[in-house]
Structure formats: C-alpha cells, structure tokens
Amino acid sequence: MTQTSPTTPEDDEAAAHVAPLSAARRWGTRVLNSYEQGSENAGDERPLGGYVLLLGVYGALTSAAVLAVRRRGTAVERPGAADLALLTAATFRISRTIAKDAVLAPVRAPFATFQGPGGPGEVMEAPRPGHVRHAVGELLTCPFCMTQWVGTAGLLGLALAPRVTRWVTSGMTAVAAADALHFAYARLQQASH
Numbered sequence: 001m002t003q004t005s006p007t008t009p010e011d012d013e014a015a016a017h018v019a020p021l022s023a024a025r026r027w028g029t030r031v032l033n034s035y036e037q038g039s040e041n042a043g044d045e046r047p048l049g050g051y052v053l054l055l056g057v058y059g060a061l062t063s064a065a066v067l068a069v070r071r072r073g074t075a076v077e078r079p080g081a082a083d084l085a086l087l088t089a090a091t092f093r094i095s096r097t098i099a100k101d102a103v104l105a106p107v108r109a110p111f112a113t114f115q116g117p118g119g120p121g122e123v124m125e126a127p128r129p130g131h132v133r134h135a136v137g138e139l140l141t142c143p144f145c146m147t148q149w150v151g152t153a154g155l156l157g158l159a160l161a162p163r164v165t166r167w168v169t170s171g172m173t174a175v176a177a178a179d180a181l182h183f184a185y186a187r188l189q190q191a192s193h
Contacts, residue, residue, distance in 0.1 A: 047131035047134045048131075049135075050131040050132045050134055050135025051135050053135065058148075058149065058152075065156045068156075069156070076159045083166065086166065086169040086170055087151065087154045087155070087169050089173035089176045089177070090154065090168070090169035090171075090173050091147055091150045091151045092147070093172045093175050093176040093179070094172055095143040095144075096122075096143045098150070099141055099142055099145075099146050100123065100141075101121060101123075102121055102122065102123050105123055107140070110128075110133070111128055111136045111140055111141075112126060112128060112137040120182075127141060
C-alpha cells in the first residue's frame with residue numbers, strides 16, 4: 001500500500017498554476033504538429049518554432065530600438081517624401097543584396113544551400129532543414145522577407161542618425177537606379193540585334 005503525503009494549500013495553488021500551462025503547452029504542440037504535417041503534402045517545411053524565434057527577435061530588436069529613440073529624447077518626425085523615396089529604393093536594393101548577391105553567399109551558407117545561378121550577379125538558394133536554420137535561411141534568401149527588417153532598420157536610422165542614414169540610403173538608391181539602367185541598356189542591346 002502506497003502512502004500519500006498530505007497536500008498543503010501552497011501545493012494546491014502551485015498545481016492550479018501548472019495545469020493551465022500544461023494544457024497550453026499540449027495545445028501548442030498539437031497545433032504545431034498538425035500545421036507541419038499539412039506541409040508534407042506541399043513538400044515544403046514550415047518551421048513554426050523557427051518563425052516564432054524570428055518573430056521574437058524582430059519584436060525584441062524593434063522594442064529596443066523604440067526605447068533607444070525615446071531615451072534619446074529627441075522628437076522623431078514622420079519621414080518626408082524625399083526620405084521615404086530614398087528609404088524605399090535603398091530598402092529594395094539592400095534586401096536584394098542580402099538575399100541574392102553571390103558575394104554574400106558565405107553569410108547565407110550556414111542557413112541555405114546553392115541551387116543555381118539567378119539573375120546577373122545573383123544566386124538561387126534554398127533554406128537548410130531544421131526549424132531555426134530553415135526559418136533563418138528563408139529570411140536570408142527572400143528579398144521580400146528581408147524588406148521588413150531592412151526597412152525597420154532604415155526608419156531607426158532616420159530617427160537616431162538621420163544624416164548618416166540619408167547618406168547610406170542615397171548611395172543604395174543610386175545603386176538601385178544604376179541596376180535599372182543596366183537592365184534597360186541590356187534590353188536595348190538585345191532589341192538592336
């Protein structure tokens with residue numbers, strides 16, 4: 001015959017707090033498993049755990065940035081049309097550089113594998129398996145995914161160091177415009193042959 005020790009009110013209170021957490025954990029695991037099982041049909045990994053980690057990192061960095069801006073105590077104004085135009089073109093170019101340029105392949109290599117050449121000076125890559133590596137690989141190889149991170153950093157730059165940020169965004173806007181001219185020139189050459 002087993003002997004049970006009497007429970008105290010503190011034990012009962014602790015058990016009452018653990019039960020909802022345990023139920024929430026079971027629910028989260030069920031949702032995660034059913035979501036990821038659904039992706040087997042699509043043949044594409046959907047690492048929700050890795051996405052949650054990236055969301056947490058993005059949220060923490062953005063919150064820290066907002067606190068840094070507030071702590072600085074300077075009034076932050078809405079960016080003007082010229083700043084938004086520069087930031088838009090620069091965000092496009094920087095996101096594309098991070099996600100596609102062959103020169104940055106060593107940065108993406110721990111999280112992605114080479115699939116083949118992409119556009120001029122670009123490569124096509126696929127995320128590596130594993131929840132975190134896949135999620136980070138997807139972020140680093142997708143210019144659309146990188147846009148939010150780069151755009152947020154640009155806005156932070158305008159709030160904390162507007163002169164430097166305008167200088168950097170002007171340079172990257174010039175690169176984006178030059179890319180467009182290269183493509184236009186290549187099309188003109190093809191049309192003339």
